[in-house]
Every structure is written in C-alpha cells, then in structure tokens.
Amino acid sequence: MANADFPKLFELKDQELLQNHCYIHGKWATARRGQNFPVTDPGSGQIWAECADGTKDDVEPAVHSSHIAFEKYSKVTPRQRAQILLKWHQLIDSNREDLAKILVYETGKPLTEAYGEIDYALTFVWWFVGEAERIQGSVITSAVPGRRSIVIKQPIGVVAGLVPWNFPVALMLRKASAALAAGCTMVVKPSPETPFTALSLGFLATRAGFPAGALNVVTTSLENTPEVAEALCLHPIVKKVTFTGSTRVGKIISGLCARNLKKATFELGGNCPFIVFDDANLDQALEQLMALKWRHAGQACVTANRVYVQQGIHDNLVKALVEKSSSIRVGHGMGEGTTIGPVTTARGLERAEALVKDAIDNGAQLMLGTGKRHRVEGHVDGYYMAPTILTGMTRDMTMSCEEIFAPILTVYAFEDEDEVVTRANNTSMGLTSYVFTKSVDRLWRLFEKLEAGMIGLNTGNCSAAEAPFGGIKDSGVGKESGKDVAINEFMVTKTGTLTVEDHY
Numbered sequence: 001m002a003n004a005d006f007p008k009l010f011e012l013k014d015q016e017l018l019q020n021h022c023y024i025h026g027k028w029a030t031a032r033r034g035q036n037f038p039v040t041d042p043g044s045g046q047i048w049a050e051c052a053d054g055t056k057d058d059v060e061p062a063v064h065s066s067h068i069a070f071e072k073y074s075k076v077t078p079r080q081r082a083q084i085l086l087k088w089h090q091l092i093d094s095n096r097e098d099l100a101k102i103l104v105y106e107t108g109k110p111l112t113e114a115y116g117e118i119d120y121a122l123t124f125v126w127w128f129v130g131e132a133e134r135i136q137g138s139v140i141t142s143a144v145p146g147r148r149s150i151v152i153k154q155p156i157g158v159v160a161g162l163v164p165w166n167f168p169v170a171l172m173l174r175k176a177s178a179a180l181a182a183g184c185t186m187v188v189k190p191s192p193e194t195p196f197t198a199l200s201l202g203f204l205a206t207r208a209g210f211p212a213g214a215l216n217v218v219t220t221s222l223e224n225t226p227e228v229a230e231a232l233c234l235h236p237i238v239k240k241v242t243f244t245g246s247t248r249v250g251k252i253i254s255g256l257c258a259r260n261l262k263k264a265t266f267e268l269g270g271n272c273p274f275i276v277f278d279d280a281n282l283d284q285a286l287e288q289l290m291a292l293k294w295r296h297a298g299q300a301c302v303t304a305n306r307v308y309v310q311q312g313i314h315d316n317l318v319k320a321l322v323e324k325s326s327s328i329r330v331g332h333g334m335g336e337g338t339t340i341g342p343v344t345t346a347r348g349l350e351r352a353e354a355l356v357k358d359a360i361d362n363g364a365q366l367m368l369g370t371g372k373r374h375r376v377e378g379h380v381d382g383y384y385m386a387p388t389i390l391t392g393m394t395r396d397m398t399m400s401c402e403e404i405f406a407p408i409l410t411v412y413a414f415e416d417e418d419e420v421v422t423r424a425n426n427t428s429m430g431l432t433s434y435v436f437t438k439s440v441d442r443l444w445r446l447f448e449k450l451e452a453g454m455i456g457l458n459t460g461n462c463s464a465a466e467a468p469f470g471g472i473k474d475s476g477v478g479k480e481s482g483k484d485v486a487i488n489e490f491m492v493t494k495t496g497t498l499t500v501e502d503h504y
Helices: 056-073 078-094 096-107 111-134 168-182 195-208 225-234 247-258 282-298 311-325 346-361 417-425 440-449
Strands: 022-024 027-029 036-041 046-052 138-141 147-155 158-162 185-189 215-217 238-244 263-267 272-276 304-310 365-368 388-391 408-414 432-436 454-457 491-499
Touching (some): 022 056, 022 195, 046 195, 056 215, 078 168, 078 195, 096 195, 168 185, 168 195, 168 238, 195 215, 225 247, 272 282, 272 417, 304 417, 311 388, 346 388, 417 440, 432 440
Parallel strands (some): 158 185, 158 238, 272 432, 304 408, 388 408, 432 454
Antiparallel strands (some): 365 388
16 A cells, blocks of 8 residues: 555655555565454544554565565674664654644654654664664683683574554664664564554664665554564574563563563562652652653553552642643644543443442542543544542542553552652552652662662653663563663673683
C-alpha cells in the first residue's frame, strides 16, 4: 500500500514513510500468508489503516536476513557504526513532524506529547553514537608468573526486539540504538497497535546507511503476536531478546528464552509509589506529579501508581491536585488545546472502569472525574476517560496491587517514614519510586531503603539516556541506556590467556 492509499489525514511530507508491509532486508515485504490486520485510532475508535499480519512464517526470512547483515555489519569499525547512527539521528529528526502525526493516530497521545516522545527518543540515538566508540576490553597481569589475561568484547549476534505500544518510538530506539552501536543486528516486532512508526524507523535506518537486514520489522496482529514472539525467542540464530511489557508476558518470554539459555533483558511492569512528606516543597511535588501522572493518559510503566501523602498535608495536597487537574482538556490528540488523549486500547478503557468500580466498592472516595468512559464531541467512540482522582485508598483494592495504566490517580495517607517505606515496598514490583522531602538525610535513607531500580529524589522524571534504566524484583532484569551497562547487554566477553616466555 502506498501512502496515497491511506486516508487524507496522512498526507505526509515524505510520501514513502508510511507503508503497510513488513520491512525485511531493506525492502517492503508482504506477509507470507497475505493477510492484513486493522489498526484503530484510539481517539475516534475507528479503523484508519491495515497492516501486514506477519506470522511465524515471516520470522525465518527476517532472522536469516539479519544474520546475513550481522556477518558484514559486525566487522564495521566502531567509528563507521557511530557515523551511520548519527545519520539515522539526523533523518529521524528531519522527519519529526511526519513521525509525530503517525504516533498520534497509533497511540492517541496529544501531538505535543508525540513531539516530546520523538525528542526523548532521539537522546538515545545520540548517546549511543558516542558509546559505539567506547567499547573497551582490558589486559590483566596475572598472579601466575609469565601469564597475561586479555579481555575483549564482541557483538552477540542477531537480537529480537519486542516493543510495546505506549512509547513505541522511544523504546524501539532505546533498544535498537544500543544493539546497532554494539555491532548487532535486530528484528523488531512492534505492538499491533503501533506498527507504522516502527516501519518508518526501519526504513529510515536503511536510508541512513545501515546494511540491508540490519534492522528488520515484522508486524503482526494481536492474535498472531504469541506465535511470532515465540518463534523469535526460540530461533537458534537469535542470540539475545530484549522485551518491554507486562510482568505476566515477561515471565512467558523468560521461559521461552530459558529453554536455550538465551540472554535476555526485561523492562516490565511497575507499581510505583510517589511519597510526599510534610516537609516537601508542595509546589515542586505537585508540578512533578502532574507531569508524571497525566502523561499519555497515565499509560507509562514509571508513572505514579500509589501516591502516599503524609497525614498533615494530605487534605491540602488533594485539594490542589483536584484544582490543577480540573483544567486538563480531554480530546483527540490532533485537537487544538488537547492536554490528555484517550487510552490506547478498548480493553484498557474497560479495565480502567473496572479498577475504579472496585476501589469505590471497597470504600474509596471519588474526588474528580467519574471513573467511566468520557464522551468527546466529534469522537464519541474514542477510548476516553477524564482524569480521575480517588482518596481513601487501602491495600485490599486491586489498584493497590496492580499497575493502573490509565488516567487514575490514587491517594493514600500515611503517618511516618517507617510506615510508608513498608507500604511502598509491599509489592512484587520494583521499577521506580519517588520521594519528596527537603531532608537530605531522609532522601539518602529512602534511596537505600526503597526497593526499586530507579529512585526519583525530588523529581518525577528518572529516565535519561546517560543513566541506567531498569527495575528489580518482578519489574525486570538488566538495564537499558546508561554508560557501559546498556551496550554490554548486547556484547559477549571473551578472555584470552597468554603465556609469556621470561627472558629476564
């Protein structure tokens, strides 16, 4: 399907950027079984395009292509890899407007947030431009006389990248940039909700100068996702899997990788506490919470899932939250003035309604919103929920134990530090925690005590290309981004032992 076959709303500056085929070995490819699946605009609830419905039959040619590319690309010098990555960065940036428009219709997020995601995503490409030339080994003088140990690092091989729908550009680029900087090649399986941005990025990678097959994209429907993911995880040529998604699915992927002891990185779900002590700067805490919680309608793994507020400031903070959140404008992502869009899937909206009902049935108080589907004029079938704030939350409510992933903010009161640390850690997950206090001693104590891979200390934003990103417990294994750590996820370490004849 050429760009002209898409609706008028997709008249892009670059007509080649939007295609509905898989992208294999530098070319557009129809799915082997010849089927397509529908892609829905969350803001209208209407199908706006169809995309190639890849199956396990499409995995073999994609992996074979990436293996051929790896044989060549792994021998490219680090500087050459950095130069191609830089060109890719420039091409993505120059197509920022088109990519943002596609992103709105895939995810539902407002256009300003779509631009923000692309800008954020580009920081990873930029970072790994530099990291490509900083992969280093070492030489060790052994404790054994006459012996030397030499350590080298080499790219692991073909990588499977399983990318979710909530931040499809950022998470694809975070994975692919690190893999390509390391000298690996990658087969990406995007979410069925967001196939087109992944295809555009694969196409731009070829334009940038990556060899054909270095970055392949196999699109697939929700129904065929399990078989495609399984085929990628079990393929003997695939040496590494990187997955972002729910803990439930992560455990399935982990089991598949375990069959062949395949190296894997998992960035999984979160149940993130956001703790505000009575000595905090409340304006700062509110500003950070508003940006963190309502971004992409609450559909971020690192968003505040449980907001703990010390008893003395509880009522004032809730009042301010309700006042500030009341001015949020719900609407289609392309609508002028929209500050929060729909949730991305119909099933996500249904689950959000069920979570609110469960909380209210168990004693929570509704302070803002209805906790039900919100109707937007002109887009009555869109998957909207207005910002919803609940107080009186307790441990026995489902939202206290599970990731919310919706525009629902829940507030819990607490008395003291020991109590809130215990409650914050009382979860199987450990992705991110946030603490707001002006006590440096307390900040340090909670940095050490809170069970999470990332801790926001008077900030609601922990993610940066230069810092390791990842959780502990059921929130994941391994790190993405950061100095040395992320690129090592795509390397194998070899030790050479040399005996040196002593002439002294």
